[in-house]
Amino acid sequence: MNYLDISPEVRQxxxxxxxxxxxxxxxxDEISxxxxxxxxxxxxxxRVGESMFAGTTGYGYxxxxxxxxxxxxxxxxxxxxxxxxIGFVNGTHALCCAMFSAVKTGDVVLSATGPAYDTLMNTITGDMAGSMKQYGIGYRQVEMKYGLPDIPAIVEAATAPDVKLVFIQRSKGYAVRETLSCEQIGxxxxxxxxxxxxxxxxxxNCYGEFVEEIxxxxxxxxxxxxxxxxxxxxxxxPTGGYIAGRKDLIENASYRLTAPGIGGECGCTMGQxxxxYQGLFLAPHTTAQALKTAIFCAKVMQMMGFEVHPLPEETRHDIIQTIAFGAPEPLCKFCEGIQAGAPVDSYVTPVPWDMPGYDDPVIMAAGAFVQGASIELSADAPMREPYVCYMQGGLTYPSGKAGILLAAERIRRAGYGV
Incomplete structure (x- = not known):
């Protein structure tokens, strides 16, 4: 019988x-x-019925x-x-359409949580065609204070009459800060x-859905x-995104996704x-599996002497676990182990590369059934100090646990950790 190459010491x-x-x-489990x-x-x-699973083609009326x-x-x-x-190509696309639902030329977007995630900043301040900057939409941001929203500074900035959209990023992205709870967002x-x-x-709301009860x-x-x-x-x-909110904003966002006057009326589903539906049905359970994997990762890496956030016992508000390796080699070894524990492309060795939309080379381990799916076990990091890796996902806790142990094994064999 073949098993993964994990030493007795790492298994213990x-x-x-x-x-x-x-x-x-x-x-x-209670939240799930x-x-x-x-x-x-x-x-x-x-009244969900089987007839709703049939796909449409063409216009999708x-x-x-x-x-x-x-x-x-x-x-x-x-x-x-x-x-x-499924017409949303990724989360950034959905976020872009949502942002444009609320602003027009002359308006200002205010980020209350420091800079937005790297790829979304292209939407806001990028010099490429179609960015908010190109449309004459302004941008301001309030920096986080000790890793948390600076409420007085946010209030002061938000009082400006040209501020029409206040943006809050729930998860930390590639920043070293707290993920916000729904209570803090409130x-x-x-x-x-x-x-x-x-x-x-x-x-x-990326990475945060179903982590809390609200x-x-x-x-x-x-x-x-x-x-x-x-x-x-x-x-x-297999792909796609969602936007949820006020009816008028959703309608405006649909015009950005397709075309003015068409909106959500078109968009075939092609059998997806x-x-x-089934993915949404499983989502609370799958999210719980990812959270358990994250806690296990935190504890193992902590026991190996690395700085982790959140700590294993801390309450979580998204599925992301960060590990600060302090140097590029143990970070890369961790990603190699995560990749080796994947059900797809486990034989591949991840290496840093110039990923579109990012300022630094990024290493990414993601042997997933769906390309780039962050709910499947994955790890990625910008190759810059302090060499913090962002691990998330795990469709099942046992498989996520195995991936973490393989990562620990690679680090140990390279001579890092305690």
Missing amino acids: LGCDAEKAIRPLFDRI ERNTEKVLAAFSKN DDQGRDTLDKIYADIFGTEAALVR EVCSAVRAANPNAVIMVD EPTQVGADIIAGSLIKNPGGGLA NRLL
């Missing part, structure tokens, strides 16, 4: 780590159960499955409307609402957006509806 390290973190899994109930209630309310899925997302996220489409929303009642509040739109956000190949796709969605 894994056993010791798992014994320490097992009590933490109960809360994750509540969110599963929420998804089931939305499916039942909207009257796609019952597509239009019902919009309603289900709106119910789950507590919003007036939603737009769920505090920012309340402060902004008091300072500028007319400003639209938008949250980048979502940002239930604490004051007007609109949220994310990727289907992260949490809400449950590991089955079943995967989107």
Whole structure:
């Protein structure tokens, strides 16, 4: 019988780590159960039937499955409307359409959480055609204070009458800061609402869906957006993204996705509806598996002497785990191990490369069934000090655990860690 090449010493390290973190899994399971109930209630309310899984071609008019899925997302996220489409090529695309739903030439976007994620900054301040900068839309940002939103500074900046969109990034991206809880996002929303009642509040919800029992739109956000190949796709969605929020904003975003006057009326699904529905059904459970993998990773890497964030016992608000390696070689070895534990392309050795949309070379380990799916076990990092790696995903906890142990093995064999 063949098993993975993991030494007895690393296997024992894994056993010791798992014994320490097992009590933490109960809360994750509790949240998963509540969110599963929420998804089931939305499916039942909207009378999901097998006929909705049939795909459309061409224009995609009257796609019952597509239009019902919009309603289900709106119910789950507590919003007036939603737009769920395989036409979104990634999360950045969905976020871009959501941002343009609220601003026009002369308006200003205010980021309340420092700079947006690297690829989204191209949408806002990039010099390429179609960016907000090219349309004469301004941009300002409020830096985080001690890793958290600076509420007084946000209020001061938001009072400017030309600020029409306040942007909040829930997850840390490639920044070294806290991921925001829905409670913290709600505090920012309340402060902004008091300072500028007319400003639209938008949250980048990537990596955060189903991690808590509530979502940002239930604490004051007007609109949220994310990727289907992260949490809400449950590991089955082959592509796509979603936007959920106020009805008028969703309509405006749909015009950005397709064309003015067409919006969400068009967009064939080409037989993918079943995967989107089934992926959403599995999403709370799959997200829980990713969270357990992240906690296990944190404990193992901590026991090896590396700085991790969040700490294993800390409450989590997204699926991302960071490990600060302090040098490029152990970081690369970690990514090699994650890749070796993948079900797809496990034989590939990841190397840093100039990835489009990023300022530094990026190393990425992602042997996934769906290319680039962050809900599947993956790890990536910009090759810059302090050489922090961002690990996320794990369709099942046992497979995620195996990938982490392989990563620990590679690091150990290279002479790093304790």
